[in-house]
Amino acid sequence: MKYGGSMTSAERVKAALSLKEPDRVPWLLLLTMTGARELGLSIKDYFSSGKNVAEGQLRMRAKYGHDVLYSFFFAALEMEAWGGEVIYCDDGPPNCGAPVIKSPEAIETLSPPRIEDSPSLLKVLDATAKMKEGAGGEVPVLGVVISPFSLPVMQMGFEPYLLLLYERPELFKRLMEVNEEFAAAWGRAQLKAGADAICYFDPVSSPTIIPRELYLKTGFPVAKRTVPAIGGPLAAHFASGRCIPLIDDLVAAGIGAMCAGCEEDLARVKRASEGKIALVGNLNGLEMRSWTPGRAEEEVKKAIRAGGPGGGFLLSDSHGEIPWQVPDDVLSAMSEAVRKQGRYPLEAEG
Amino acid sequence: MTERNIRAERFEAALLSLDRLEAARLLESGGDDRPFTLRIEQDVAPAMESIGRAWEEGRIALSQVYMSGRICEELINRHLPKGGGGGGAGLKIALALLEDRHFLGKRMVGAVLSAAGYPFLDYGAMDSDSLVRRAADDGLDLLLISTLMLPSALKVEKVRKGLDSLGLGVKIAVGGAPFRLAPDLWREVGADAMGRNASEAISIIKSFTGGAGQ
Numbered sequence: 078m079k080y081g082g083s084m085t086s087a088e089r090v091k092a093a094l095s096l097k098e099p100d101r102v103p104w105l106l107l108l109t110m111t112g113a114r115e116l117g118l119s120i121k122d123y124f125s126s127g128k129n130v131a132e133g134q135l136r137m138r139a140k141y142g143h144d145v146l147y148s149f150f151f152a153a154l155e156m157e158a159w160g161g162e163v164i165y166c167d168d169g170p171p172n173c174g175a176p177v178i179k180s181p182e183a184i185e186t187l188s189p190p191r192i193e194d195s196p197s198l199l200k201v202l203d204a205t206a207k208m209k210e211g212a213g214g215e216v217p218v219l220g221v222v223i224s225p226f227s228l229p230v231m232q233m234g235f236e237p238y239l240l241l242l243y244e245r246p247e248l249f250k251r252l253m254e255v256n257e258e259f260a261a262a263w264g265r266a267q268l269k270a271g272a273d274a275i276c277y278f279d280p281v282s283s284p285t286i287i288p289r290e291l292y293l294k295t296g297f298p299v300a301k302r303t304v305p306a307i308g309g310p311l312a313a314h315f316a317s318g319r320c321i322p323l324i325d326d327l328v329a330a331g332i333g334a335m336c337a338g339c340e341e342d343l344a345r346v347k348r349a350s351e352g353k354i355a356l357v358g359n360l361n362g363l364e365m366r367s368w369t370p371g372r373a374e375e376e377v378k379k380a381i382r383a384g385g386p387g388g389g390f391l392l393s394d395s396h397g398e399i400p401w402q403v404p405d406d407v408l409s410a411m412s413e414a415v416r417k418q419g420r421y422p423l424e425a426e427g
Numbered sequence: 428m429t430e431r432n433i434r435a436e437r438f439e440a441a442l443l444s445l446d447r448l449e450a451a452r453l454l455e456s457g458g459d460d461r462p463f464t465l466r467i468e469q470d471v472a473p474a475m476e477s478i479g480r481a482w483e484e485g486r487i488a489l490s491q492v493y494m495s496g497r498i499c500e501e502l503i504n505r506h507l508p509k510g511g512g513g514g515g516a517g518l519k520i521a522l523a524l525l526e527d528r529h530f531l532g533k534r535m536v537g538a539v540l541s542a543a544g545y546p547f548l549d550y551g552a553m554d555s556d557s558l559v560r561r562a563a564d565d566g567l568d569l570l571l572i573s574t575l576m577l578p579s580a581l582k583v584e585k586v587r588k589g590l591d592s593l594g595l596g597v598k599i600a601v602g603g604a605p606f607r608l609a610p611d612l613w614r615e616v617g618a619d620a621m622g623r624n625a626s627e628a629i630s631i632i633k634s635f636t637g638g639a640g641q
Binding site: 164166168169170172173174175234235236239242243284285286287288291317319339340361363364366367400401402 | 445485487488489490491493494527528529530531534576577578581604605608609611612615
């Protein structure tokens with residue numbers, strides 16, 4: 078189904094990633110746990126099988142007509158593969174339990190988990206394959222890899238990781254070697270299972286979290302090694318963090334799209350990124366929960382006016398995960414607004 | 428610019444470049460006849476507030492705010508017993524992470540309070556029911572709550588209702604990404620104040636004491 082345009086979702090997304098104008102602005106509605114609502118399951122039961130998640134994604138896509146199927150379950154899932162605990166709740170994404178790296182010295186003997194030994198990761202691959210099959214090539218499947226550079230926030234806790242980053246360069250280097258091996262294998266496995274692109278989730282690299290000077294010595298070389306090791310189309314995501322100062326670095330690392338932070342002026346990000354890298358963003362997912370359908374339409378219109386001209390733009394939220402609390406009528410209103418406001422050539426502002 | 432302003436600016440620059448030795452030299456230098464607590468009030472607290480604003484405005488990164496707070500905390504702890512600055516104008520203050528495991532924000536607020544000489548009770552991570560009981564038992568005046576995830580932020584409302592049901596006049600101040608990115612959320616959950624960065628904890632405390640922060 079083409080949902081109000083002349084292109085399939087796959088063609089639309091591909092055109093935007095090629096920095097061109099598709100028939101309309103692609104709509105990346107990054108729904109995750111909301112699928113549980115569609116299936117009438119608890120969040121924990123929903124994520125207990127790849128079949129549920131694939132079914133949830135396909136049903137939501139039929140309902141909202143967006144342009145992507147999202148095989149991302151939740152961030153803490155990767156930690157299960159590393160031996161960590163996942164804590165479920167009834168109204169939000171599962172959280173990770175205690176850090177698996179309990180002291181910096183434990184990094185010396187750390188080894189990456191094998192994908193085939195991790196039931197959690199295998200569930201994601203199963204969901205990916207089922208989505209791919211269900212979409213019949215018309216809708217791209219987007220997978221997620223937590224970057225080797227950002228994964229330690231969950232592996233060891235944010236504060237110990239910042240101290241490692243600043244004060245223990247040898248152990249930091251060793252941790253990156255282990256994490257890079259895992260991230261490359263995990264990304265490749267998702268592509269092999271049917272993902273069309275990978276979201277390289279890297280919030281720590283954002284200038285919101287570390288200064289660019291430090292990024293150039295740490296997260297940037299990690300990305301330059303990991304991106305080609307994964308080997309597919311990659312989009313950088315900073316979980317609402319700022320990205321403008323990193324645009325040229327992301328291009329140099331081989332990344333083809335990036336998500337703007339929701340506090341960034343989208344028109345300014347567009348000017349800075351135009352002709353270099355596709356732009357994704359930047360609706361405020363946290364505010365969506367209190368939007369009315371009318372406000373949702375206005376926000377979509379505003380974002381399309383700022384990011385849409387000239388193409389190379391994919392509308393999305395800027396956090397990478399629509400909160401559980403966002404009501405269905407707001408999701409429907411945003412989707413309808415994209416179909417109404419997002420057709421190229423875009424209407425002039427007035 | 429006065430000599431004191433120059434020293435304060437240098438102190439801030441030393442923090443941002445993670446130069447512990449220079450920060451210590453500036454704060455502990457001889458030839459400064461101010462008592463140490465006054466140096467904290469006039470040099471450290473303004474530097475941390477300025478650093479918080481710089482993060483808020485996108486001029487520096489969170490890691491710099493964290494490391495600056497940590498350096499200040501180390502310096503203060505060398506000279507004062509923990510929470511011994513006598514700030515807070517007699518308010519009984521506690522700091523908690525609500526139903527979450529992301530400690531960094533709470534840690535940064537704790538560092539700011541310590542660096543500014545405000546005594547506080549560190550509750551660690553708690554669920555909403557335990558937090559209400561503990562706040563009642565301790566006879567708190569002000570509860571500072573840090574969150575990272577939206578579901579945790581929404582649970583502040585449960586804490587508010589719990590405290591109100593006991594007839595306690597405990598003020599609640601909240602902070603963390605959900606409140607910063609959804610600017611009306613703190614009112615919605617019944618908080619009395621919201622800090623957009625860790626350093627704003629100081630101005631919030633002052634607002635509850637009519638400015639008698641120190």
